Amino acid sequence: MDLTLNASRREMLAGSALLGGALLVPLTACAATGSPGKGGLAANTWLAVTPDGKIALALPKTEMGQGILTAITMIAAEELAVAPEAVQVTIAEGDAARFAPLSQGTGGSTSIREVWQPLREAAAKARAALLQAAATQWKAPVADCVAHDGAVLHKPSGKVLTFAALVPVAAAAPLPKDAPLLSPTEFKVLGKAQRRLDGAAKARGTAEYGIDVIVPGMKFAAIAECPIFGGKLAGLDEAAAKAVPGVDAVIRDDDALMIVAGNTWAARQALIAADPKWDAPPAAKGAQQAAIVGTVAAGLNQPGTVAINADPKVALPAATRTITAEYHQSFLAHATMEPSNCVAQVKDGACEIWTGSQIPSDAREAAAKALGFPLEKVTFHNRLMGGGFGRRLEPDMVVRAVGLARRVPWPVKLTWAREQDMTHDFFRPAYADRFTVGVDAAGRPVSWTHKIAGSSIMARLMGPAFKGVDEDVVDGLNAPLYDGFPRTVTFQQVESSVPTGWWRGVGPLRTAFAVECMVDELANAANIDPIGYRLQLTSDPRARAVLEAVRKQSGWDDKRTPNSGLGVAVIHNWDTYMAAVADVSVGADRQIRINRVTVAVDCGQVVNPSGIRAQIDSGVIFGGSAALWGEITIAGGAVEQSNFHDYRVMRMAECPVIETMIIDSHEKPGGMGEPPCAVIGPALANALHALTGKRVRSLPLQKGFEALA
Structure with missing residues (x-):
């Protein structure tokens, strides 16, 4: 199978590999198409007001538990002046042309960031068309008309016309080229807590996941x-x-x-x-964990390819001290609750596919290529996913299923057992990071050298177009929170027999762990409070705000109990600022326990605060599990872990108290699916050091901590 795709990282994460009906609850089959129907008002190819006055919205992304289905509904509802429940949404089929220039891919925390503006603009144009239609019928100024609850009100007279009554007139006229967007002061839906619109269907078991088809x-x-x-x-x-x-x-x-x-x-x-x-x-049979990770570590001794050059114009005093540290991160599995599955039928020169995919249009193209079919002969029905975390950014399960379906006369559902799913993943790469930091007499950096070694996911996907620096690996380092000193960053590609792919948090997750732990080491070496040290190094007001918020809410400056350590981390990635303080303890059994996590987030304009809190809860648990225990190891060329008995995830009794503070902001919306996963790992590592005085520089933390005993 040739799954090589030639594309830039931007195209992969925010474009063809990652970025696409009306919202139907309960969620079952994709019966609706999102088209306006005869006589309907089409705002674009995926948003319409139907002849009966309903709002039909085709989801240009994929719902895999992150709440995009509810969030996108709220955005449309706000600009169209209807309740979210009045929007009918379907998960759209794989169809890149329909949603261009958006991609249907879901990953890299791009969904809200990419859909926000075009969806608001389309909804605003539909609203303007309806207002104009009402004004025409009443022979009144448009300024005297206002949309409200699926109707247009004439303010001076109190007359009302429903959207259904106005659609024929609005649809017959050209769609307005421009329409004013509502200001945040006018929001009635956005920023208000909204229950998940798909929650009831999921709780009752009527929602259809790929594995249910x-x-x-x-x-x-x-x-x-x-x-x-x-x-x-x-x-x-x-x-x-x-x-x-x-x-x-x-x-x-x-x-x-x-x-x-x-x-x-x-x-x-x-x-x-x-x-x-x-x-x-x-050679494959002989592949062993120690040799694989040892080769990654040895990559730090290679010159690497320069990703970021030190700025020669920055003239700072010579360093009075040099501090070095090396960090290691393990292979990780995605471990989605819903294992890989796909239903496919190949018949009469055509193929039909049913599954949950983060890249429905790309998976459709991969199936067509594997079968040698024209794209129009392949239909891809996307479904809800029981978790994706980056695993379903790969089309391999679809390619395997259609290859099977072409050899049998029936439609066939191919389902991977948990053990097969765990051992045949595209694993989060193992990485090694080495820092050499020169500091002045006050302990502030005056030079910063960062060497990275590990697998390149982009090299696999881009093929010959790859030029030596994986932009994903160094993501989060190009616009750091801490600046004012020259930095040099290099990357050395090191591959092994282990197949690698994106994992929830992508590149910024790995950079956040390494950088935020290193900054903590610098603060400790300077004998400066870790939050205070970070405040000294950053002038970014949004970063400072989240740091100050967690400092106060977490009780950072309060007297600590003997078996309690606090650690902090702060990030700015995916257009979101987030700081976390983790409170950890260590039991008599030397097991690390997370007692409490305090998170402050500035993700720009809030769509659904309930969704933000859910994402933070999810990210802290998912990312915390990985940081404490997550590791895939190789013996004899095979993965040793096979299920949750030996790939540990956090149980309910182990979950910490999680407190979330949302900073009021009207900046452009940021991503929320991945920041909590990125910030929790370094916060835990720094808390463990604060408690024990031992710096664990390798993940998983529990294994590294035990090795230091």
Whole structure:
């Protein structure tokens, strides 16, 4: 399978690989298209007022638990002067042309940031068209008309015309080229807490995820893939597999075995009976964790490719002291609650696909390429996802499923078992960072050298277009919070047999951990309070505001109990500012426990404060789990972890108290899906140092802490 895509990081994260009906609740099949229907008023290709006066919105992004479905509805509702419940939304099919220049991809915390302006402008034009239609009928100035609750009110007379009554007139006239947007002082929906519009359907089990899809005549398939990276299927007991009741087909790929049956249980039992044998090159079989991460660390001794050059114009006093430190981050799995799955049917020269994808239009193109079909012969029905975290930015599961579907006469649902999903991921890369920082007599940096080594996701995706610096790896370093001193950053690409891909937080997550831990080390070396030190180094008022807010709310300056340590981290990424203070303790069993996390966030204009709080809760738990325990290790060329029994995630009883403060702001909206994951890791590491005096420089923290005992 050739999945190479030639694109810049911007195109991958905010464009074709990551950025796309009306909102229907409960969420089931994508029956609506979002088109206005005959006689409707189309604001653009994905927002319309239908002839019955309803608002039809096709979601240009994907809902994977982050709340974009509710947030985008609120934006449309605000500018169209209706309640969010009045907007009918569908998750759109994969169709890049329909949503261009937006991409349907969902990742990099781009959804609100990219949809905010075009959606508001389209909704404002529709509102202006309806106001003009009403003014025409009443022979009144447009200024005397106001939209309210799905109707237009004539203020002087009190007359009212519903949107349904106005749509025919509005649709017959040209859409206004420009329309004023509402100011924040006029907002009635945005910034107000809104319950998740998909919450009831999900709670009642009526929402349809990819794994729930059933189509007429469908068969079920299970898959076993070679456990060793680069290995091949060498043999199987086909007769034993076919002897399992309900088995319909045994399908071989070079590196996988798939069983098609009348139900998933029969397919999985047949996989066991088949007892597949695998073969792999000696080099792949010999791949071991120590050698892989050792090679990454050794990459720091290479010159690397310069990503950021020190500014020669910055003249500072010579350093009175040099401080060095090296940080290491582990491979991570995505571990989504919903394992990989895809339903596909190939029939009469066409293909139909049902699954949840973060890149529905790109996955559609990948399927068409794999089948050798024209794009118009492939239909991609996107669905809700039970988590994505970057795993569903890859089209591999779709390509595998359509490859199976073309060889059987039925539509087929291919579902990966948790163990297969965990061991055949595109893992978050392992990284190594080395800092050499010169400081003056006051402990402030006068020079900063940062060397990075690790896998390049962009090199895989860009192919020959890659020029040596992975922009994702150094994301967050080009516009740092701390400036005023010359910085040099280099990147050394180091690859192994481990396939790598984006993980929730992408590049800024890894840079935040390394940089914020290093800044904490500098503060400790200068014997300066870590928050006070950061305030000395940044003049950014928004960064200072979130730092001051967490300082006060967390009780940072209060007297600490003997077994309590506080650590801080602050970030500015995804157009969002966020600071976190973590309160940790260590039990008699030497297990690290998170007691409380205080977060202050300035994400610009707030859409849904309930959604922001939910994202912070989610990010602290997801990112905290990874920072404390998350690690994928390799033995004999295979992943050692297979399920949640040996890939630990935070349990309910382990969850800390999480307090969130939202800073009032009317700056452009920032992202919220990934900042909490990025800020929690360094806050925990810094808190552990504050408590124990031991600096753990490798993730996961629990393993690193035990190694220092």
